[in-house]
Amino acid sequence: MNALIEARNLIKTYNGVAAVNDISFTVSPGEFFGLLGPNGAGKTTTIRMLYGFSPLSQGRLTLFGQNITTHWRAIKNRLGVCQQDNTLDPDLTVEQNLLIYAGYFLIPAAEARDRAAELLDFFALGHRKDAKVMELSGGMARRLILARALVNRPELLILDEPTTGLDPQSRHQVWEKLAALKKRGLTVLLTTHYMEEAASLCDRLMIIDHGRILVEGAPDDLISRHAGRQVIEIDGADVALRAFVAENGIEMDDLGEKVIVYTPEASDLHRVIQEKFCTERCTFRNGTLEDVFLRLTGRELRE
Amino acid sequence: MIDYRVFSLRFLKVWERNLVTYRRIWKVNFITPLLEPLLYILAFGLGFSGMIGDVKYAGLVLDYTRFMAPALIATAVMWNAFFETTYASFVRMYYQKTFDGMLATPLSLEEIILAEIVWSATKAVGAAAIMMTVLGFLGFVAFPSGLMLLPVALLGGLALGAIGMFFTGITPTIDMFNLPIFLFITPMFLFSGTFFPVSNLPVWAQPMALAFPLYHLVEMTRCFALGASDTHPLLSGLYLLLFFLVFGALALRAMRRRLIT
Numbered sequence: 218m219n220a221l222i223e224a225r226n227l228i229k230t231y232n233g234v235a236a237v238n239d240i241s242f243t244v245s246p247g248e249f250f251g252l253l254g255p256n257g258a259g260k261t262t263t264i265r266m267l268y269g270f271s272p273l274s275q276g277r278l279t280l281f282g283q284n285i286t287t288h289w290r291a292i293k294n295r296l297g298v299c300q301q302d303n304t305l306d307p308d309l310t311v312e313q314n315l316l317i318y319a320g321y322f323l324i325p326a327a328e329a330r331d332r333a334a335e336l337l338d339f340f341a342l343g344h345r346k347d348a349k350v351m352e353l354s355g356g357m358a359r360r361l362i363l364a365r366a367l368v369n370r371p372e373l374l375i376l377d378e379p380t381t382g383l384d385p386q387s388r389h390q391v392w393e394k395l396a397a398l399k400k401r402g403l404t405v406l407l408t409t410h411y412m413e414e415a416a417s418l419c420d421r422l423m424i425i426d427h428g429r430i431l432v433e434g435a436p437d438d439l440i441s442r443h444a445g446r447q448v449i450e451i452d453g454a455d456v457a458l459r460a461f462v463a464e465n466g467i468e469m470d471d472l473g474e475k476v477i478v479y480t481p482e483a484s485d486l487h488r489v490i491q492e493k494f495c496t497e498r499c500t501f502r503n504g505t506l507e508d509v510f511l512r513l514t515g516r517e518l519r520e
Numbered sequence: 521m522i523d524y525r526v527f528s529l530r531f532l533k534v535w536e537r538n539l540v541t542y543r544r545i546w547k548v549n550f551i552t553p554l555l556e557p558l559l560y561i562l563a564f565g566l567g568f569s570g571m572i573g574d575v576k577y578a579g580l581v582l583d584y585t586r587f588m589a590p591a592l593i594a595t596a597v598m599w600n601a602f603f604e605t606t607y608a609s610f611v612r613m614y615y616q617k618t619f620d621g622m623l624a625t626p627l628s629l630e631e632i633i634l635a636e637i638v639w640s641a642t643k644a645v646g647a648a649a650i651m652m653t654v655l656g657f658l659g660f661v662a663f664p665s666g667l668m669l670l671p672v673a674l675l676g677g678l679a680l681g682a683i684g685m686f687f688t689g690i691t692p693t694i695d696m697f698n699l700p701i702f703l704f705i706t707p708m709f710l711f712s713g714t715f716f717p718v719s720n721l722p723v724w725a726q727p728m729a730l731a732f733p734l735y736h737l738v739e740m741t742r743c744f745a746l747g748a749s750d751t752h753p754l755l756s757g758l759y760l761l762l763f764f765l766v767f768g769a770l771a772l773r774a775m776r777r778r779l780i781t
Contacts, residue, residue: 231781270623271781293626304621308541317540320533321625369625 219282221246221373221404222267228275229262229428236262238428239276244406246372249399251415251422251436252408253510256519259428260408261301264377267406268298280373294322297371299362301378305350311361312337312346315368322369329368336364340394356387363394374398376407380414392418412506416440424513431513436506443512444504445479447487453497461494470512479504526630534622534635535642542643553647557592557654564588577717578748589660590745591714593651593669594676594738597644601677602705604640605684606697612636613688619779633775637685637768641677648673661745668744672757676737679760682767683733689774708732713739718750733763 220243229237237259244250254260265271266278269289278285280292306314312333319329337343340360345353353361359379366374379395380388388411395418399405409415415422416436423433432439440446445468451458454476462469465486468479480487491499542549569584577587612618622632652669655661661669687700711721712734718726729735736756743749749756 268624290626290628293624296624298624300620300624302617302620304617304624306537306541306618306621307616308544308618309537313540317533317537318621318625320536321530321622321627323530323533323626366624 220244221248221281222250222406223279224263224267224276225278226276227263227266227273227278229259229266229271230274235274235428237266240425240428240430241276242423242430242433244373244404246404247402249405249407249418249420251419252406252425253412253415253422254408254425255514258426258514260425261377262428263425264375264406264408268296268375269293294369295372297366297369297374299366299374299376299379301381303358303362305358305361305365307350309350310346311342311348311350311353314350314361315365318365319368324369332368332370336367340364341390354387356383356390359383359387359391360394363391367398372404374403374405376405376409378408378410380409380411388414412510416506424510426514432509439509440504440506444508445481446504447480448502448504448508449478449480449487449490449495450500450502451476451478451490451494451497452499454494458490458494461490470516472516477508479508526628527634528628528631530627531631531635531638534627534632535639538635538639539642549643550650553596553650554654556596557589557651560592561585561589561655561658561660575717578742578746578750580746580748582746586660586746587717588715589655589658590741591712591738593648593655593673593745594712594734594741595709595714596647596651597673597676597737598680598705598709598734600644600647601640601679601681602684604643605636605681606688606691606700607694609636609640609685609688610691610694610697613779614694623779629776629779630772633685633772634768637678637681637764637771640681640684641674644677644681645670645673655745662747665744665747669741672737672740672744672753675757675760675764676733676740679733679737679763679767682764682771685771686767686774689771689778708734712737713750733760736760 222244224240224242227237227240228235240263252260252263262271266273266285267280269285269292273286281295283292285292306317309317315333315336316326316329319332324332337346340363342357342360342364345357350358350361363379380391383391392414395405399418407415407418419436421433421435424431432443434442452475458476459471462478467486470477478490480490565585572584574581574583575587619632623629648669652661652666656663656666687697691697711725711729712732713729714734718729718735721729736751736759739749739751739756740753743753
């Protein structure tokens with residue numbers, strides 16, 4: 218089957234500075250694809266090119282086999298977009314937001330009403346259909362944005378940080394809905410700052426920084442490749458430990474007070490460190506996507 | 521150049537969106553055009569006209585209230601259209617991010633902006649219709665020629681809505697609208713033959729008044745309300761159309777530069 222998104226050498230420059238610098242990737246139908254990166258890495262810029270908001274500076278981008286630059290209208294008709302900002306229409310009620318939005322896709326009114334009812338039901342918003350958007354909680358507003366993005370029955374759903382700023386309950390509810398949509402075979406492209414979200418939802422993901430791709434692959438593969446299965450966090454690590462780690466060529470992050478050691482799978486080193494160096498406090502855990510992310514993009518603050 | 525394919529009838533959906541939101545507040549908006557002409561007629565007719573006597577205009581000798589009344593419709597068209605595409609559109613664009621939401625759909629930016637301008641003209645027509653009725657009852661608008669005021673209001677609304685949208689495209693903050701209002705709208709409001717004939721202006725200033733879109737709008741409202749005007753309505757109409765096309769294109773360019781990054 219042909220790729221649903223095919224991005225070749227995307228470049229986007231603002232005043233001579235490249236926000237996206239030569240990014241290529243493909244997304245296949247039915248895939249749940251993640252786009253991760255620190256603030257300012259170029260995630261939103263990439264997404265905006267994907268849904269035809271930002272023109273490309275260079276490169277070639279096709280969705281559904283059509284070029285976005287020339288066939289933007291046909292492409293946008295088949296997309297659902299959930300932007301990072303709340304772009305709900307505060308002058309309209311919950312239901313009107315869906316109906317009016319459906320109008321932009323030229324969906325007939327009767328059909329739009331059916332779809333709105335169905336979506337409000339799916340996102341547990343039916344009881345608030347006449348509420349003003351301003352009266353909704355953060356979680357409800359986000360669910361409504363998701364519902365709105367689905368009103369045209371898109372073949373590709375683009376989500377820019379759909380759970381940022383939500384409380385844990387709301388976040389889990391959104392995850393549940395996204396997982397359900399994934400099950401139905403919807404193709405999704407997601408950006409997020411929550412590694413747990415990316416690891417559990419994405420079939421494949423890509424970490425970008427400074428407008429370039431750092432790695433790409435399935436979450437589990439990335440974890441075993443870049444963090445290892447076993448991770449030991451050692452508080453109050455001493456010189457001896459650091460020497461031992463260096464001697465054996467073990468991957469390590471030195472945070473000063475604390476050292477994070479990434480031991481390879483099925484090796485003795487793990488046991489040795491445990492016996493010899495865990496004098497104070499040691500935490501043994503599995504490698505996570507967050508380890509991968511921090512190792513690749515660094516620990517410095519980005520703002 | 522603008523690619524013609526960015527325009528389609530889809531823009532009516534954005535217009536419809538504004539209509540839906542307006543229906544919730546129309547009762548309040550109804551009152552201004554209903555009462556404003558009454559207040560002006562009362563103030564000028566009772567308080568003012570006795571002091572000035574008759575006005576010579578287009579070969580007619582008119583009492584002052586009769587002269588001034590049609591211009592009220594023209595200025596209402598101006599305020600309605602200009603305020604809609606400046607303050608109201610700015611709020612939708614900047615604070616509510618309504619345009620951003622729309623840009624994730626098959627709508628083009630050009631359709632959104634065109635719809636905003638057409639919507640502002642629609643509001644202007646609504647205000648003109650109410651005022652026309654009120655002033656008609658008071659005997660200040662001749663019928664059936666007065667019905668022509670509706671298409672005239674549409675044309676004037678498009679022209680003033682377009683220039684308002686152009687200012688929205690280039691103004692950095694909402695407070696900055698004071699500037700075009702002070703430098704453009706207020707002088708236009710005062711010197712477009714609204715409250716006194718342009719022929720009263722010094723000769724050097726008269727051509728400037730002729731450049732104001734409001735001048736031509738006022739001329740056309742007088743033409744259809746009184747049956748006479750200084751300029752030919754067709755020429756004034758063409759000027760307004762041209763003004764709409766030029767500032768419409770400038771507005772689209774400014775908004776594209778502002779929103780598409």
